[in-house]
Amino acid sequence: MSLTLEQVKRIAHLARIETNDAEALSTQGHLNGIFQLIEQMQAVDTTGVEPMAHAQDLGQRLRDDAVSEPDRRKAYQAVAPETEAGLYLVPKVIE
Amino acid sequence: MNQWEVVIGIETHAQLATVSKIFSGASTAFGAEPNTQACAVDLALPGVLPVLNRKAVDCAIRFGLSIGAEVAPKSVFARKNYFYPDLPKGYQISQMDLPVVVGGSLTLQVGSGDKAYEKVVRLTRAHLEEDAGKSLHEDFHGKSGIDLNRAGTPLLEIVTEPDMRSSDEAVAYAKALHGLVRWIGICDGNMQEGSFRCDANVSVRPKGQAEFGTRREIKNLNSFRFLKEAIDYEVHWQINEIEEGRRIQQATVLFDPDTGETRTMRTKEDAHDYRYFPDPDLLPLMIGAEWIERIKGELPELPGQKRERFTNVLGLSAYDAATLTASQEIAAYFEAVVAVAGQGNAKPCANWVMVDLAARLNKEGLEMAESPVSAQQLGGLILRIADNTISNNIAKKVFEALWNGEGATADEVIDKQGLKQITDSGAIEALVDEVLAANAANVAEFKAGKEKAFNALVGQVMKAAKGKANPQQVNDLLKKKLAG
Structure with a gap:
């Protein structure tokens, strides 16, 4: 499997990464290199091996349902670019 | 209209009744000051890691057992990637390929009286996920305000098969599901506060056609009335479009309660490509038989x-x-x-x-x-x-x-209040005699064949008894006396 330049540009757009043609071209090369690696790995016979969702063969740790985090809005908002009435302000987005 | 069949599937987001968030220890209490319940994990500050809330899993198991579904022994959290300011991580933690609850069904009663019938709606799946924050688009000098208190609130998304065939069936399903999640105590069901909200996937097809028509998804319906109104409007609109020779385009639409209409939010072309993949921050969720048995024992x-x-x-x-x-x-x-x-x-x-x-x-x-x-x-x-x-x-x-x-x-x-019924036949007989003597006109009418006059006489006796005479005895005695 390999990616077309169009696909690379689409992925970049979905990830909101600005790319020019030269960057897209070089990224296409890198990504296709990775795909070749994956192809090599896919040549291994994995019949009967259950796919893993995580590199570690462990189960998820759980926590009890208890409130442990105090209100630290003041500290968090001190580093925010802009706030008002307790809200974080961002460029207007309406779909 | 009659040659069309309506096909509806429903996705419901039920907010789970936990005190803390699904992946952080921040409070989920409703109505707090903006961002006072948004901790470092909810804000996606660098270096933070999610830790799953056991109670949220308990809730999912409860739900699975109550609808006769399979509770997956192993389920996986995945990242659903999209950019929106009320989602600071740039992805929502959800479940995709391996959800926690698979299958099941809900039996509901549709309609009332003679027209009532039973309907079984199959469920496809239910999965755990986190809610996003809230964007406020009022004027903040041309900017949007973001409140992340809701970010990370645990949700169970419950998805049906396209089994419903009318807005009435859709509402009956939503009500039955609403009743169930409250019944088993996993969701407070408060629709005004958004604890229980429905998306309806609606399509129409000619009766007898096997394939489904193209569907449009109506988002975020937070009352049973809106659910019905939105579906009815949407069905009407889709049939009209097709009959006018236009094709339905797959789209996401919003219902405007003020106009009673649906309007397109986004079409398929610019629909999100979410690029799901397993979240490397979270290991698979393992649910053993013991855990399921324990929850089973706790179910009402x-x-x-x-x-x-x-x-x-x-x-x-x-x-x-x-x-x-x-x-x-x-x-x-x-x-x-x-x-x-x-x-x-x-x-x-x-x-x-x-x-x-x-x-x-x-x-x-x-x-x-x-x-x-x-x-x-x-x-x-x-x-x-x-x-x-x-x-x-x-x-x-x-x-x-x-x-x-x-x-x-x-x-x-x-x-x-002296309301005890008079059942002493002697006392009732005295009242009957009294009424018969005083209402000769009614007696004559009855004897002339006017059935209504009998009711008037019963009324008089009951009035004389201040409503306390046994109605059956009054009837019997009056009949006997009038016949004699």
Whole structure:
């Protein structure tokens, strides 16, 4: 499997990464290199091996349902670019 | 319209009844000052890691067991990637390929009276995920305000197969599901606060056609009325489009309650490509048989089981049983009434709870739990109707008195207000004689063949008895005297 330049540009757009043609071209090369690696790995016979969702063969740790985090809005908002009435302000987005 | 078939599937987001978030220890309490319940994990500050809330998993297991689904021994959290300011991580943690609950079904009662029928809606899956924050688009100098208190609130997204064929069936499903999640205590069901919201996937196809039509998804319906109105409008719109020769485009639409119309939010072309992949921050969720058994042991009798018992053991109709199991409060009240009045009086108990009490509560805008008339009082009242101490009409008076706190028990009200039914046939006979003598005109009319005159005479006797004479005895005696 390999990616077309169009696909690379689409992925970049979905990830909101600005790319020019030269960057897209070089990224296409890198990504296709990775795909070749994956192809090599896919040549291994994995019949009967259950796919893993995580590199570690462990189960998820759980926590009890208890409130442990105090209100630290003041500290968090001190580093925010802009706030008002307790809200974080961002460029207007309406779909 | 008649040659079209409507196909509806519903996705519901039920907010789980936990005190802390699904992956962080911040509070989920509703209505707090903006961003006071958004911790470092919810804000996606660098270096933070999610830790799963056990109670959220408990809730998912409870739900799975209550709909006869498979609770997956292993399920996986995945990242759903999209950019929006109320989602600081740039992805929502959800489940994709391996959800926690698979399959199951919900049996519902659609319509009422003779037209009522039973419907089984199959569920595809239910998965755990986190909610996003809220964007406020009022004017902040041309900017949007973001409140992340809701970010990370645990949700169970419940997805049906496209099994519903009308807006009535969709509403019946939503109500049954709403009743169930409250019944098993996993969601408070508060629709105003957004704890329970539905998306409806709607399409139409010519009757008899096997393939589905192209569907449009109506987002975020937070009342049963809006759900019905939105689907009805959407169906009408889609049929009209097709009949005008246009094709339906797959799209996401919003319902505007003010205009009663749906409008397109986004079409398929710019639909999100979410690029799901397993979240490397979270290991697979393993649910062992022991855990499932423990939750099974904690489950209350479910609405379906109760419904079956009400019809099989108490002899109620399917409609009555469905109405009385709409919520745990109603069912508990009804059962407490039956406990006093006896199983033999289950039908009058059902009628009093569903009709008289429900109407009175409705009029005052009260919930069952706030009823001034307790189940014990109502049961006592029904006992007195059953043993002929009072008639049904007088019972309504006693009920009103109990409602107004004029007595602690039906017996006390009956005693204090002298409402005991007159069953002494000598006393009734005297009243009948009196009325017959004073209403010669009615007697003559009756004898001339006017049936209505009989009712007038019954009315007169009841009036003379201040409503307390046993109606059956009055009828019998009057008939006998008029015939003689």
